[in-house]
Amino acid sequence: MAALPILRSGCCWRVGNGESIDVTKDKWIPNYLSNKLLHPVIDMKEGWKVSNLIDWDIHGWRRDILMAKFNRDEVEAVCRIPLSRRVMEDSMVWLHNRRGVYTVRSGYHLARQRACHDVLPTGVNLAKRKIISDMLCHCCKSVTEDTLHAVWGYGAAQDVWAGSLKVLQKFQTNHVDFLQLFEALVDRLSTTEMELFLVQAWLIWNQRNVMVHGGQMKNPGWLTKRAAELLEEYKKAQATLEIPRATPGRSYWKPPPQEVYKLNFDAAIFSNLNCSGVGAIIRKFDGGVMAGIAAKGDYVHNSDDAEALACRKDLEFAREAGFSSLIIEGDNLKCDESNIKY
Known part of the structure; x- marks a missing residue:
């Protein structure tokens, strides 16, 4: 019970369907000051939910509403929040470690x-x-x-x-x-x-x-x-x-089993261009390249976020290209260890 105030102050909503999150009262904007709106919202009804700000037809934010009611800096902060292609429930995450899970x-x-x-x-x-x-x-x-x-x-x-x-x-x-x-x-x-x-x-x-x-x-x-x-x-x-760490050494590409394909992905942050870059390649068991992608992404503040967004974008690409059985491999340990929902 003594730690409850710390738990409350250290948590933030992760936007899923937005139906559980109060726009003005809750903390739901990652990488933004107090993680909640700081400026008055213009002509917004009491109890408005974040779901009212999402256009699910395009799986994106309703920028017209945001621009009409929010401070410009907060519009940009909200629009940087990625939305899942699946309509998942909102969830609480712990802000003070990269896995989003509270630890003592x-x-x-x-x-x-x-x-x-x-x-x-x-x-x-x-x-x-x-x-x-x-x-x-x-x-x-x-x-x-x-x-x-x-x-x-x-x-x-x-x-x-x-x-x-x-x-x-x-x-x-x-x-x-x-x-x-x-x-x-x-x-x-x-x-x-x-x-x-x-x-x-x-x-x-x-x-x-x-x-x-x-x-x-x-x-x-x-x-x-x-x-x-x-x-x-x-x-x-x-x-x-404590988990024993593997001895650093030279890494080699390991081919997948013959009946599946392997997707390798990576990401980079370009602070001077205010954007990120994502890339992926899909290969079969003998190393033959089946498909690849290189694309520009939204600017993020750290490599873990960039890798997670790259993984999601590359999975979307793989699905659109018709690949259903894949081994996913990246070079970010935390991203690989996470339970990626798609």
Whole structure:
């Protein structure tokens, strides 16, 4: 439950049929600032869905509606969102790793980033957004609550740090903000010590939330022990899940079985031309070329997106050319590992 706000802030809709996504309220625009519309929409009814912006006859966006109602920059951002040739349901994806799937590790990195950039919902930040008027710490009731105070400065937090690493017990408390503290610790602590600090800080923030909602903070000794246990569990899990990587070497084209064909595809990004390029070749078991394509594509921001779009475009080409039994091969591991829906 403590991670629920992070989960909500780190997710974005992947557009399928658009029927589940509210145009103005939901996050559904990847690679765009807050992933949602920032400018007022002209004359749009309450509850409009993204499906109202799609022309399924051409499997494209209704640019006339977008241009009439949206800010120009947002029109371009929306039109860069690829639409599936199949009418699939909308789905939620995690923004903070390339597979789009939430992991504890990616959630942990997001939490660390939010703390360093001072975007945790502390008293000060909530007051800035006019959500509350009282900026005092919920725990000590005497000092304005910023991120530094919430995870380091108030009495109960200091009790936890007092039982933690010796280097933290003697560390200065006169830092301006959490980022300054974080940078000072990076210079002083080893990697293992820094990891333990981050886990302990997360536990303290978690306990702060428990107290805000009427609960009691656990014993400082228990929190210190629990931080070490969580870090150890994490490291063991990483060792268990680690996949041995193949030794890099020269790669060779492997022919497909005689009864099928192989499609090899690739993509490139041309930032100076504001576009991408896709290419594919279909060969039979003896290497004979059956078909090929080279085409210009929309501009994307990273190679994984370019490879995924290239794969989709090349599959469309293969289907139109009459190939139904294919082995698909590209040079992007994440694209190959993904479950490509078409």
